[in-house]
Amino acid sequence: VARERASLRVSAGRDDHGAGRQSDRRTSVPNSAGVASSTRGTHLDCASRLQSHQRAPSTLHAVRNDTPSSPVGALKFGNKKLPNAIIVGVKKGGTRAVLEFIRIHPDVRAAGTETHFFDRNYDRGLEWYRGLMPRTLESQITMEKTPSYFVTKETPHRISAMSQNTKLIVVVRDPVTRAISDYTQTLSKTPDLPSFQELAFRNQCLGIVDTSWNAIRIGLYALHLENWLRYFPLAQIHFVSGERLITDPAGELARVQDFLGLKRIVTDKHFYFNRTKGFPCLKKPESSGSPRCLGKSKGRTHVQIDRDAIEQLRDFYRPYNVKFYEMVGHDFRWE
16 A cells, blocks of 8 residues: 555656546545545435436426426416406496306306406506416407406506406496395395495485495496596497396397307307296206306395385486496496
8 A cells, every 4th residue: 555655646746647647546546434435425426416317307397387388388278368358347237147158158268256456456466467367278268257346446547557458348237226136145144234225325205315335336337437438448348238148148148259259159058047046047068967057146036125215216327327328329228
C-alpha cells in the first residue's frame, strides 16, 4: 500500500493529464474506509440518477393531463369555457325547468348549481367562474342559470364585460302568480312568516303595495329590463313564457333552441304531463328506470290568497306589464 501511494505521488508530478487519470484510479483503490465511502457515493449518485430518470415520464404525463390545450385531452374531455348563454331570471318563473329541458340536447352542457358569480362572487374572478363550468367540446354550448341576476343592478355590466356576445334567457311569469309562488316557497322554510297581505301591502285598504318586498319587486320586469338594454340589444335576450312552458314545453324549447342556434332535437317526444304535480316531466330515458321530474319544490300547491288582494296586485302590475309587452314586442296575456 505504501509503495502504491508513493507511486501515485510521483506520477502526480509528471503532468496534469496524468494526475487526472491517477486521481481517478485512486478512488477505486480498495484500501480504506475512504474508498468504501467513495464507492457508496458513486452508487448513491447512480441510484439518484436512475430514480430521476424513472420519475420523469410520470411527471410529464401529469402535466399533460392537467393541460387543457392538449389535443388528446381536448378530444376526450373538452375544455372548461366561460358560458355562451346564461339563464338570468326570474326566480319562480321556471328557470330550473328550462335548464333541465335544454340540457337534454347533446350540444348543451350546463353547470348543475347556481353559481351566483355576477351577484355574490364577482370578486373571485373569471378563472374561478370558469372552473365551475363543465367541460365542453368546441361544438358545444356552455350554460349556467342564476335567476337573481335579472334583478341585480350590477349584473348586466359585469356580464357584458365578460363577453358582449353572451346570449341571455329570461323566463317570465304572471308577476302576481310568481309572487305567490315565491311566498309559498319561503313559507315552507319559515313557517312563522307574516301573512302574504302583510308583506305585500303597506296599506291594503288604500291599495298601497310595498315594492321593497323582494317578491313584489322581482315582478317589475319592465324596470329591470331597462337596465339590461343599456348593455345588450333586445335581439340578444330571449323571453320564455312560464305559462306556456307548462302547457307546451316542446314549443317553448323549440324557440330556445332556435335562439341558441341549435338543431331542434328536444321535441314533444321528450315530455309527458304529470297530473299530480301539474307540471311537464321528461319521459324515461332508455338508460334510466324512471321518468325525470323536477324536485318537490317545483309544482307545489300555492298558499290561498284573498281574492281582493290578488285583484289589487293585478291593478298595481298592469301598467308595468303593458310597458314590458311593448318593450319586448310580445303580449304575455297576464290579465
